[in-house]
Amino acid sequence: MAMTMVKREIVCSDSQGFAAALSKAMKAVATSTSIPILTGIHIHAEGECITITGSDDKTMVRIVQKSIGKAIGSDPVSFVVPGRLFTEIIRKLPPGEMKLQIEENKVLIQASKSSFELKTMPVDEYPLRSSNPYTVSFEVEGSLFMKGLSSMYAASTNDMRPVLKAVCLSGAGNKLSFVSTDSHRLSQIHIVMDEEVDTFMNVLIPSTSANEMIKLLKDEAGKVHVQCNDGELRISVNGITFSTRLIEGTFPDTKRIIPQDFTLQFTLNREELFGSLERVNIMAQESKNKTCFFHLVSSGTIPSLNINAMGEEVGKVKEQVFIADFKGEELKFAINAKYFVDALRNMSSKKITILGNGATSPFIIRPVEDDKDLALVLPVRMVS
C-alpha cells in the first residue's frame, strides 16, 4: 500500500531545554510494568507549544512549554516513547539543535552527528485522562500551599486505614486547613489566602502525592492554581501541572481530639529542644519502645524540661532544656521520641509552646509565632 507521508517533525533549538522538561514529567512515569503504556512518555506538539505528559495509575505530570521546540507544519504531532530510555538519550545529546522526526512506528532523533531511531508505543493507548468538571478552584501563593502539604509527615504509612494515608484539605472563606494523622500523632496547618473560596471539606490527597508535589514545585515562584473534583486534585504553576487521584472515604473528625483547654503550658527554644531530642532519640532507638522520658521540673532556679532515654545494653542519656512561661505542676511523662522530633523538624518558628493536661492526655506543640498551626502527640503510658 503506497501512501504519501506528511512530514511530521519537531525542531528544538536546545536539546537540553527539552531534556529538563522531560525530567520533570518523568517524575510521574510508572517504573513498574503492570500497565506497559504508562512506562511511556506522551509528547504532543502543536505549533510552538510542546506538551509532555508522564503518568502512573495515581498521579500525572504535564509540562506545557512554548520555548523548547515547535512542530513543523500546521498539523499537531503526537507520539509515545519509552520514558526512561528517551529521557536518557535526550539528556546525553550534545547541546544545541535537535530534530524529532515521527514515522509510523518509530521516532528519529537527530542532533549534530548523532542519530537515534527509537520504537514508539501506540499513542492511542495512552490514557490522557479527561477530568470531570472541577467543583473547587482557587489561586494561592505556592510556598504557602507547599507549607500546608508538609503536614503529611504525620500521615500513616499503614494500609489498614487508607484515609489516614492522606493530607486532608479543607477550605472556607480565605482559609485553607491541612490535617494529617496516623492516630498516634497529628499535624494541622492553616494558611490564609488573598482570595475567598466556597466552603469545601475532606479532600484527601495521598501523602505520597503531596510529597511528589512538593519536590516538583518547591522551586516554582508565584501563585499556584488549585482545582479539584470528587476524585482528583490538580495544581498548576508556570506551565507545570500535577494531578493526583484522591483517596476515597471520610477523614476522622480531628476537632474532637484536639483539646481546647489546658492545665499545663510552657515555652521553649525550638532548635534547642530539637537538638536535645535528636540526641535522646539516638538512645531511644536502641530501646524496645523507642520512648523518651520527660520530667518537668519547676522547683529549680530556672524551670526545666529534663529528658532521658535508656538504650538497652548500650547506655543512656540525660538532657536538660530550660523552659519559660511555665503554668501548671511538675509532671513526668513519656513520648515516642521520633514523633516529637518529626513535629519540631516541620516547624520553623524560633519558639514553641507545649500544652497538655497530664501524663495520659495528648500534648500539643504550637509555634509561638504562628499559633494557628499545631502538632499533637499522644503520650506513651508509663509503667510506674
Place this chain on the structure above:
Amino acid sequence: MAMTMVKREIVCSDSQGFAAALSKAMKAVATSTSIPILTGIHIHAEGECITITGSDDKTMVRIVQKSIGKAIGSDPVSFVVPGRLFTEIIRKLPPGEMKLQIEENKVLIQASKSSFELKTMPVDEYPLRSSNPYTVSFEVEGSLFMKGLSSMYAASTNDMRPVLKAVCLSGAGNKLSFVSTDSHRLSQIHIVMDEEVDTFMNVLIPSTSANEMIKLLKDEAGKVHVQCNDGELRISVNGITFSTRLIEGTFPDTKRIIPQDFTLQFTLNREELFGSLERVNIMAQESKNKTCFFHLVSSGTIPSLNINAMGEEVGKVKEQVFIADFKGEELKFAINAKYFVDALRNMSSKKITILGNGATSPFIIRPVEDDKDLALVLPVRMVS
C-alpha cells in the same frame, strides 16, 4: 573491693572537630559483626595527642591529631566504644567544649546540658596490629599517587582470580607504575616522583582499598608517605594513615599482552568520542552482548569513526566522530561499549590516540599529552 580510681578524662575544645576526625576513621570500621570488636572505634589520648583508629579485617584508618583534645593528667587514656553509635552521638552534640570521662566499663560524654553514658568494649581485645618492618618507603605527591590508583577501574570484581581484583604497584628509579586488568581490558598509569626508590614489584593493592584510599585522601594536599612490606601497604598524610592488607599471588605479566607495534593509528577529541560512546552505550545496554560496532572510514572528505549499536526491540543509534592523523586501512570492529566508556572517563587529556592491529587484536588508547599511560581493550569477535 574498694579502689582509688585515677581520673581518666579527655577534654575537647570543640566537639565538632572531634566528630570530623571520627567520621574519617569510621570509613574503615566494620559494619558486619563477624568480629564484634571491629565494630568499635579505638580512642587513645596521650597529652595533647589524640589517636583514633577504626578497622575491619582488611583495612585500617588511623587519625592522629594534636588540636582536637587532650588527656587530663600524665597517664595515657585508651578505650573502645561502638563506632557508629559514638560517632552519631558526638556529631549531634552542641558545638563547643566536650568532656569524655572514662570509667571502668563505660565512658561519660558531657557537653553543655547534655550527658551520655555509653558502655565501652574491652580495649585489650582491639587488634592494634603491629606491622612487620617495611621494605619499601617513599614520598610522592598525593594527587599523583591517587591518579595512579584510579587505574583500579579496570580491575576484576570476580572472585575466581583474586590477583585480578588488585591494582598492581611497582617502582623503579623515580617511576611508579599502576596496572589493573580483568583480562578483557587493562589500565596502566605511570607517574614520575621527585625521589628514587629501590626497585620493587607486584605490590597487589585490593581495588576496593584503592577506592577507599582515594575517597579518604583526595582532598589532602601535599606529599603522601607510602610504606609497604610483604603483607601490607600503608599511606600517611597530614596525620591520617590508611593501611590495607595486600592480595597474595603473582600478577600476570602484562607487558607480554601490550603490543608495541601497530598497523593502525588515529587521533580523536576525547570528550567528543566519550559523548558519542555514552549515547551508543544507551542502546548497547539494551542488546544481548552490550556491544557497539565501529567502522573506520578513510574515504570521506574527512576520515571518521562511525559507531553504531542496536537495542533489541527498542531501536538503534548511529554516531560519527571525525578523526585525524589516520594511518592504516579502513576497518570494522566491535567492542564492549562500557569498557571503552570507562577507559575514556578515567583519562583527562584533550586528545587521545587509538592504536591497533586489526579487528581481532587488542586496541590501545593513549592520552596524547601523557603517552606513558594507556588503556587496553580487547575487541569482541564479530559474527560476519
